[in-house]
Amino acid sequence: MPRLIKKMAPAMKVEHGSDHTVIHPHNALRARAVVMHDGPHGLDETAIRRAEIALQGLSANFNGWMEEACRTLVVAHQATKTAERTKNSATTFHRAAHDIRGHGTTLGFPLATRVAASLCLLLENLPEAIANSDAVSTLVDQHVDAIRAITREGVIQSTHRVGETLATELEAITERLVARFSGQTVH
Amino acid sequence: MFSVECSRLRFLIVDDNNHMRRIIRALLHGFGVREAYEAEDGAAGLEAFTSYSPDIVITDWAMPIFDGLELTRMIRQPETSTNPYVPIIMVTGHAERRRITEARDAGVTEFLVKPISAKALYQRIVSVVMVPRPFIKTATYFGPCRRRTPNPNFGGFERRGKGVSEKIDPIRIGDGMRHDR
Numbered sequence: 312m313p314r315l316i317k318k319m320a321p322a323m324k325v326e327h328g329s330d331h332t333v334i335h336p337h338n339a340l341r342a343r344a345v346v347m348h349d350g351p352h353g354l355d356e357t358a359i360r361r362a363e364i365a366l367q368g369l370s371a372n373f374n375g376w377m378e379e380a381c382r383t384l385v386v387a388h389q390a391t392k393t394a395e396r397t398k399n400s401a402t403t404f405h406r407a408a409h410d411i412r413g414h415g416t417t418l419g420f421p422l423a424t425r426v427a428a429s430l431c432l433l434l435e436n437l438p439e440a441i442a443n444s445d446a447v448s449t450l451v452d453q454h455v456d457a458i459r460a461i462t463r464e465g466v467i468q469s470t471h472r473v474g475e476t477l478a479t480e481l482e483a484i485t486e487r488l489v490a491r492f493s494g495q496t497v498h
Numbered sequence: 499m500f501s502v503e504c505s506r507l508r509f510l511i512v513d514d515n516n517h518m519r520r521i522i523r524a525l526l527h528g529f530g531v532r533e534a535y536e537a538e539d540g541a542a543g544l545e546a547f548t549s550y551s552p553d554i555v556i557t558d559w560a561m562p563i564f565d566g567l568e569l570t571r572m573i574r575q576p577e578t579s580t581n582p583y584v585p586i587i588m589v590t591g592h593a594e595r596r597r598i599t600e601a602r603d604a605g606v607t608e609f610l611v612k613p614i615s616a617k618a619l620y621q622r623i624v625s626v627v628m629v630p631r632p633f634i635k636t637a638t639y640f641g642p643c644r645r646r647t648p649n650p651n652f653g654g655f656e657r658r659g660k661g662v663s664e665k666i667d668p669i670r671i672g673d674g675m676r677h678d679r
Binding site for chain 2 (some may be wrong): 325330331332333335336337338341343344345346347348354355358359360361362363364365366369371376379380406409410412413414415416417418422428431471
């Protein structure tokens, strides 16, 4: 079989430098998938529109998915507070926050994305001694509570007055804290 | 005009979040994709990559077992990978510059910061199909050329373009690569 592939494989151009090689692989995808037709160059807006409609078709699930993501976050957060707190529980909690940062806006909760992004900043950038302090622990709790409230109340507008104020405050406190302590060794 | 017939391409989606996999799959189906496989972590992703020989891999970064970066590094092994040249689109919530640099240095072809949109994903697919970058092999790197555009301020020694060119059979770079479809 390798012989057959070798026979059929198109040659590729290779340039040898003193400490590197530049390889131009055969562009099989272009040969196979690109179709030329009349009209101006540009992205296929019809394909994009079809995909947007397909995404819209899923949107009936979004509230439920957001609630599920929020539950996962709350459970993971609780696990970090138990006596058996492990590195694993911290990683799971961070991943849950990271998921909401990534998916919140797509699911229609942009403010949850903002608060989750602030939470990730907090979890990723503080030295351990600071991260474990009561003040930071309270701030983490406030982030989780804010995401719960945004989800529970169905706050889908990024301009929601209370939600926006809450997100802005949490971001500001986190940024100040991270700017002050990130990268510093704590004795 | 040109268009990319996504129905002729095979995709692999690697993401630990099943909701995100459903979202990406819905977008791909909207583009006309008929063949899309899924895996929920890097290890399963590597297995699926070997089994299904996708034309394009879409992967998350943060995943259990091994993550999207490690998956990318495994795929970009010219000696062992079934297709070390496969385009890899990383879809992630990480937006920091250092993360983008890290992904680029692992061999990611395109980087897409969430929230994901139909247009952004389609643009990445068109980019990897229409404007593929050459691959660079050095002692420490194998992956798509990391120079997107010429740097007009670069004043150092230009190492490229002074070597010897040849046409070689791809079998010498990585045995078992699929170029036959």
